[in-house]
Amino acid sequence: MENTKIKELEKVVVKFVGDSGDGMQLTGTQFAGTSAFLGNDIATFPDYPAEIRAPQGTVAGVSGFQVHIGKSQIHTPGDTSDVLVAMNAAAFKAHIYNVPKGNTIIVDTDSFKRKDWEKAGYSEDPLESDDIKNYNLVKAPITTMTKKALEGIGLDNKSITRSKNMFALGIVYWLFNRPMDYTKRFLKGKFGKKEMVLEGNLKALKAGYHFAETIEALPSSFTVLPSDMEKGTYKSVMGNEATAWGFLAAAEKSGVQLFLGSYPITPATDILQEVAKHRHFGAKSFQAEDEIAGISSAIGAAFAGNLGVTTTSGPGLALKAEALGLAIMTELPLVVVDVQRGGPSTGLPTKTEQSDLLQALYGRNGESPLIVMATKSPGDCFDMAFMASKIALEHVTPVILLSDGYVANGSQPWKIKKMADLPAINPFMVQEGDNAEAYEVYQRDENSLSRKWAIPGTAGFEHRIGGLEKDALTGNVSYDPENHEEMVKTREEKVARVANYIPELDLQGAQEGDLLIVGWGGTYGTLLTAGEEVKGGGKVGLAHFTYIKPLPKNTAEVFSRFKKIVVCELNNGQFIKYLQSELPQFSYEGYNKVQGLPFSTNELTHKFNQILNDL
Amino acid sequence: MSENPVIEYKAKDFASDQEVRWCPGCGDYAILKAVQKAMPVIGVVKEDIVFVSGIGCSSRFPYYMDTYGFHSIHGRAPAIATGVKLANPDLSVWQITGDGDALAIGGNHFIHALRRNVDINILLFNNRIYGLTKGQFSPTTSLGHKTKTSPQGSIDNPFNPGELALGARAQFFARIEDINPRGMAEIFVEAAKHKGTSLVEILQNCVIFNDKVFAEWTAKEVKAENFLRVEHGKPMIFGKDQNKGLIQKGFKLEVVEIGLDGVTEDDIVVHDAHEEDITLHLMLVNLQMPMVTGVIRSVKHESFNDRMEEQIDHVRATTKYKTMDDLLSSGETWEIE
Numbered sequence: 038m039e040n041t042k043i044k045e046l047e048k049v050v051v052k053f054v055g056d057s058g059d060g061m062q063l064t065g066t067q068f069a070g071t072s073a074f075l076g077n078d079i080a081t082f083p084d085y086p087a088e089i090r091a092p093q094g095t096v097a098g099v100s101g102f103q104v105h106i107g108k109s110q111i112h113t114p115g116d117t118s119d120v121l122v123a124m125n126a127a128a129f130k131a132h133i134y135n136v137p138k139g140n141t142i143i144v145d146t147d148s149f150k151r152k153d154w155e156k157a158g159y160s161e162d163p164l165e166s167d168d169i170k171n172y173n174l175v176k177a178p179i180t181t182m183t184k185k186a187l188e189g190i191g192l193d194n195k196s197i198t199r200s201k202n203m204f205a206l207g208i209v210y211w212l213f214n215r216p217m218d219y220t221k222r223f224l225k226g227k228f229g230k231k232e233m234v235l236e237g238n239l240k241a242l243k244a245g246y247h248f249a250e251t252i253e254a255l256p257s258s259f260t261v262l263p264s265d266m267e268k269g270t271y272k273s274v275m276g277n278e279a280t281a282w283g284f285l286a287a288a289e290k291s292g293v294q295l296f297l298g299s300y301p302i303t304p305a306t307d308i309l310q311e312v313a314k315h316r317h318f319g320a321k322s323f324q325a326e327d328e329i330a331g332i333s334s335a336i337g338a339a340f341a342g343n344l345g346v347t348t349t350s351g352p353g354l355a356l357k358a359e360a361l362g363l364a365i366m367t368e369l370p371l372v373v374v375d376v377q378r379g380g381p382s383t384g385l386p387t388k389t390e391q392s393d394l395l396q397a398l399y400g401r402n403g404e405s406p407l408i409v410m411a412t413k414s415p416g417d418c419f420d421m422a423f424m425a426s427k428i429a430l431e432h433v434t435p436v437i438l439l440s441d442g443y444v445a446n447g448s449q450p451w452k453i454k455k456m457a458d459l460p461a462i463n464p465f466m467v468q469e470g471d472n473a474e475a476y477e478v479y480q481r482d483e484n485s486l487s488r489k490w491a492i493p494g495t496a497g498f499e500h501r502i503g504g505l506e507k508d509a510l511t512g513n514v515s516y517d518p519e520n521h522e523e524m525v526k527t528r529e530e531k532v533a534r535v536a537n538y539i540p541e542l543d544l545q546g547a548q549e550g551d552l553l554i555v556g557w558g559g560t561y562g563t564l565l566t567a568g569e570e571v572k573g574g575g576k577v578g579l580a581h582f583t584y585i586k587p588l589p590k591n592t593a594e595v596f597s598r599f600k601k602i603v604v605c606e607l608n609n610g611q612f613i614k615y616l617q618s619e620l621p622q623f624s625y626e627g628y629n630k631v632q633g634l635p636f637s638t639n640e641l642t643h644k645f646n647q648i649l650n651d652l
Numbered sequence: 653m654s655e656n657p658v659i660e661y662k663a664k665d666f667a668s669d670q671e672v673r674w675c676p677g678c679g680d681y682a683i684l685k686a687v688q689k690a691m692p693v694i695g696v697v698k699e700d701i702v703f704v705s706g707i708g709c710s711s712r713f714p715y716y717m718d719t720y721g722f723h724s725i726h727g728r729a730p731a732i733a734t735g736v737k738l739a740n741p742d743l744s745v746w747q748i749t750g751d752g753d754a755l756a757i758g759g760n761h762f763i764h765a766l767r768r769n770v771d772i773n774i775l776l777f778n779n780r781i782y783g784l785t786k787g788q789f790s791p792t793t794s795l796g797h798k799t800k801t802s803p804q805g806s807i808d809n810p811f812n813p814g815e816l817a818l819g820a821r822a823q824f825f826a827r828i829e830d831i832n833p834r835g836m837a838e839i840f841v842e843a844a845k846h847k848g849t850s851l852v853e854i855l856q857n858c859v860i861f862n863d864k865v866f867a868e869w870t871a872k873e874v875k876a877e878n879f880l881r882v883e884h885g886k887p888m889i890f891g892k893d894q895n896k897g898l899i900q901k902g903f904k905l906e907v908v909e910i911g912l913d914g915v916t917e918d919d920i921v922v923h924d925a926h927e928e929d930i931t932l933h934l935m936l937v938n939l940q941m942p943m944v945t946g947v948i949r950s951v952k953h954e955s956f957n958d959r960m961e962e963q964i965d966h967v968r969a970t971t972k973y974k975t976m977d978d979l980l981s982s983g984e985t986w987e988i989e
Contacts (some may be wrong), residue, residue: 271985326760330731333728334732337736453981493699495699496698499718502721504725
């Protein structure tokens, strides 16, 4: 292998696009995994249609996977592509807008025949247009060459064609000087028992690599050197997987068994699937008959002494609202994960959005406050699921954890945590041998206002709870007007006091000055990158929230240090409404995007510079 | 949890300190008494018993039992009870529900609980009316029956709870009338013994909004003639003089009189509650005159919770992940130095 001209790059964005059956998610994941393995920092963004297999060759059926790899730290999957790999004309059409002129586009010419570009909605061959001359176009008959490479190994036609994604991956591996070992190991694990399929995939991968080496369209290859990340052992994690692991870790740490009752819903299902794999930890996953049964079974399990968890997305959270009220009333340890997607109604199931915040905060009957948290990156899902469980168990209370499609399906290198390094979890519960005579069901800890959790099986503590208003001490049904008001205020205060147990707001960038960027949840990486890239000369800080209700105690103090506050979110302005009501002494400007897509760094820096100029 | 209870309970040990607040004359009082009477016989220690209910008159029940109790939300009790049982399979879990709670708003949870066969006991108080909301027709109200929301008579086809349950693959179904305290206690003991979901339909009189709805069967002068209490292994004989019985004719059950037209006791169908095939059980639940009571179906199938525990034991024995640290450091990892 002769590779004399290797250019070094700081970072690079590669996007693989094709039909939803073309295996683009797998291809992208492999490129990301290999790069992470080489020590690059990575961020990924899968972009796929809601239909499992939309009509072949149409724009509706295009599935994409974007990978950002870097020597420096990477916080976003990148705005635009340095290299676009398009497996057909429809995929090319759907994604060309995001490739700046001069960048490389690799196409499978076998899927750019007249019928293909017509199906994609072109009236003339896009590869023959004037515009295409502005790009470094690499024409590769990927399908034909895959077929040729796999000739005679005895694989059927369909399987041969399906191997073409490995051919494309091979091209990109050569282009970025990546070794093939990681993928070879992966393929052996996946197809170990289907020898012919394994051989086909390996052959296609190598054939793509050698093709790239040989053709003159790719004059040089590039490399991205390992990143300067913190020392340690890393692995690649996806957001939903990390969420599941956070719950499993909290169960082990607290000694309280995990019960996950959920109903499948995009993009949250992976959490249920991941927990289902780990029954060996005693974790009980339960696929319920509907969303309501999901949360109800989790509440029942929490009553019986488990850490109750249910996972869902926006429409499911709406269905769970009444049961959430029950968990608030009965004060049981429950975590509800809402992996947000585009709404309202069925909305955009596979696209990301932050539009369930107000539903999480207020979407129930009666005065029904609860703790709301959010996760800011795939790796952070682990920490926040762990912390949500800790708060639920120590404060005996329901918690909503907001994730989103972008964080849930994204992946990043994750420094492996040791269980010993995680904070202790001390559930506030009755122990065998405690004095049952002195136990009152709604007696509260004077600091946290938590009531003590007594679980069935504990002799002497038999009691009844339910959705009817309770006496402030005994928990017996009470219709007393003053008792009701006292309980309403106590429940609100109990949530407010959680502020004494959560970390303060971490202000990044300038510690005081002109512009404070405010965000929450999954937009963290982009806001951080954009904040760093602002060249307006002003002093810019970033206050990113993962604890939303209650707000960190120093929030007002941090806000007061800046002239201007801009609240950036992927909705029509929800966090800003909440801040306006919680901290009305400040004025806020909103910056919103509701396209089912994450922010791009560019649009944010543009906005921030504009604000700084106007100051 | 005590494995061998040394405590000898009496029925009154299961009465909580809360004042019982059903309407005077309500059938629920008799059911509560019968449950409290059955509990010492069942013999589970108090702390291991959980009563879960939904919403409705019957759902106040857990407040009156001195055990663990959860008065939840409308229709969701099967799901909550499922969570309780799966979290701690050692508990004896009872769900109290009514015809509106179980068959209307909670219909989905009800059928799926039966299908799954989680080891819980469901007591369905069927009074064929919405009582707590003061008298609207329910999913078991007879066609033509006048209620506040059907002033010209109900045009809504009713469910027969037993038929629905068998269709949903219930493996234990019993029916009993609320004026039969001893019969109720016996059936509750049977339900508790059955490992899997047990459903007991109790024909319950609502004295205010649907009084005498079952009088056709329960009236003193007719009840011996109009109820048939089946027992496994015994012929289906009933009547004041124990001279009537059921025979099978084609796809139907027919009432005959022993001694008439040459019919002898040997001709009477012998009840087999353990039969897998539901055909005969369906005929029994659908029979209107006489109305069949007792344990109509009781077939042993492995419970969902037992399967879950077995699966956990199995994967525990074979897994490569003994602790979370094993999982966290699994898969492809790399060092940054």
